[in-house]
Amino acid sequence: MIDAEGVVKRFGPRTILRGIDLRVETGETLVIIGGSGCGKSTFLKCVIGLHHPEDGKIIVDGIEVAKLKTEAEIADYRRRFGYLFQEGALFDSLTVWENVTFGLRYLTDIPPFRYRKIASDCLALVGLKDIEDFKPAELSGGMKKRVALARAIAAQPSYILYDEPTTGLDPIMSDVISDLILDLQKQLKVTAIVVTHDMKSAYKVASRIAMFHEGKVLEVAQPDSIKVSVHPCVRQFVDGKSEGPIKMKLKEFEAEPAANGLKNVW
Numbered sequence: 001m002i003d004a005e006g007v008v009k010r011f012g013p014r015t016i017l018r019g020i021d022l023r024v025e026t027g028e029t030l031v032i033i034g035g036s037g038c039g040k041s042t043f044l045k046c047v048i049g050l051h052h053p054e055d056g057k058i059i060v061d062g063i064e065v066a067k068l069k070t071e072a073e074i075a076d077y078r079r080r081f082g083y084l085f086q087e088g089a090l091f092d093s094l095t096v097w098e099n100v101t102f103g104l105r106y107l108t109d110i111p112p113f114r115y116r117k118i119a120s121d122c123l124a125l126v127g128l129k130d131i132e133d134f135k136p137a138e139l140s141g142g143m144k145k146r147v148a149l150a151r152a153i154a155a156q157p158s159y160i161l162y163d164e165p166t167t168g169l170d171p172i173m174s175d176v177i178s179d180l181i182l183d184l185q186k187q188l189k190v191t192a193i194v195v196t197h198d199m200k201s202a203y204k205v206a207s208r209i210a211m212f213h214e215g216k217v218l219e220v221a222q223p224d225s226i227k228v229s230v231h232p233c234v235r236q237f238v239d240g241k242s243e244g245p246i247k248m249k250l251k252e253f254e255a256e257p258a259a260n261g262l263k264n265v266w
């Protein structure tokens with residue numbers, strides 16, 4: 001179980017997370033939705049211990065992340081997780097199969113002679129074959145995403161944190177990946193957090209959906225309830241409307257689209 005209590009995260013003077021309270025029960029898939037820049041990826045990085053919250057705490061299987069001190073303790077903690085980074089984060093100089101199995105030598109006792117077969121098996125799960133010896137530069141964007149996904153599941157983690165698993169994939173492959181997330185949950189009892197903007201995938205994989213807004217959890221509910229939510233921000237987000245309360249308050253680094261559109265540009 002992942003239990004976040006009052007998590008506050010600041011970068012310099014900017015407060016990104018303002019007290020996130022969220023519990024992910026063992027075996028469930030919790031989907032996080034919310035506007036760009038609202039802190040979804042930051043929250044995942046807090047869970048895995050890449051960022052350290054200024055306040056509040058995150059407890060996983062009874063272990064408080066902030067209290068981990070030694071490298072061995074941190075490695076032991078991270079061993080529980082697979083992490084799909086939003087940007088994929090493949091190593092350019094390594095082949096696909098080396099990327100997929102990169103974590104195994106640090107996270108598992110699996111003997112190296114088995115790595116290549118594990119890589120092929122994980123690649124098959126995400127619909128890829130015969131690319132083991134390619135370098136990332138030789139792959140399309142969607143292929144890179146799926147290689148990163150294969151890497152996230154390679155060590156058979158108990159928890160998987162997926163940061164936008166279907167972004168950049170065609171609709172059919174998005175559905176294949178949603179099915180894979182569901183299979184991992186049902187067959188391997190993986191507990192997962194999925195950050196996504198893809199509402200079709202969200203409704204399909206979620207046990208519950210949490211909406212982040214202005215550094216807090218605005219609403220957390222089952223997909224059917226989110227679909228009919230009356231909260232104006234949630235409504236606007238799930239309906240994908242530009243008009244509504246979310247746009248009323250512009251975030252840092254964001255500008256109101258120019259009233260005259262392109263006329264002022266050319």
Ligand SMILES: Nc1ncnc2c1ncn2[C@@H]1O[C@H](COP(=O)(O)OP(=O)(O)OP(=O)(O)O)[C@@H](O)[C@H]1O
Nearest residue numbers: 011016034035036037038039040041042043086252
């Ligand atoms: N390492 C960092 N240092 C400073 N600021 C950061 C850092 N990481 C993220 N931020 C800031 O925190 C805010 C939230 O970023 P984050 O990546 O968590 O957003 P997000 O909700 O995942 O957005 P998106 O949907 O676009 O991926 C942004 O304003 C970003 O500039």
Ligand SMILES: [Mg+2]
Nearest residue numbers: 040041086163
């Ligand atoms: Mg993000």
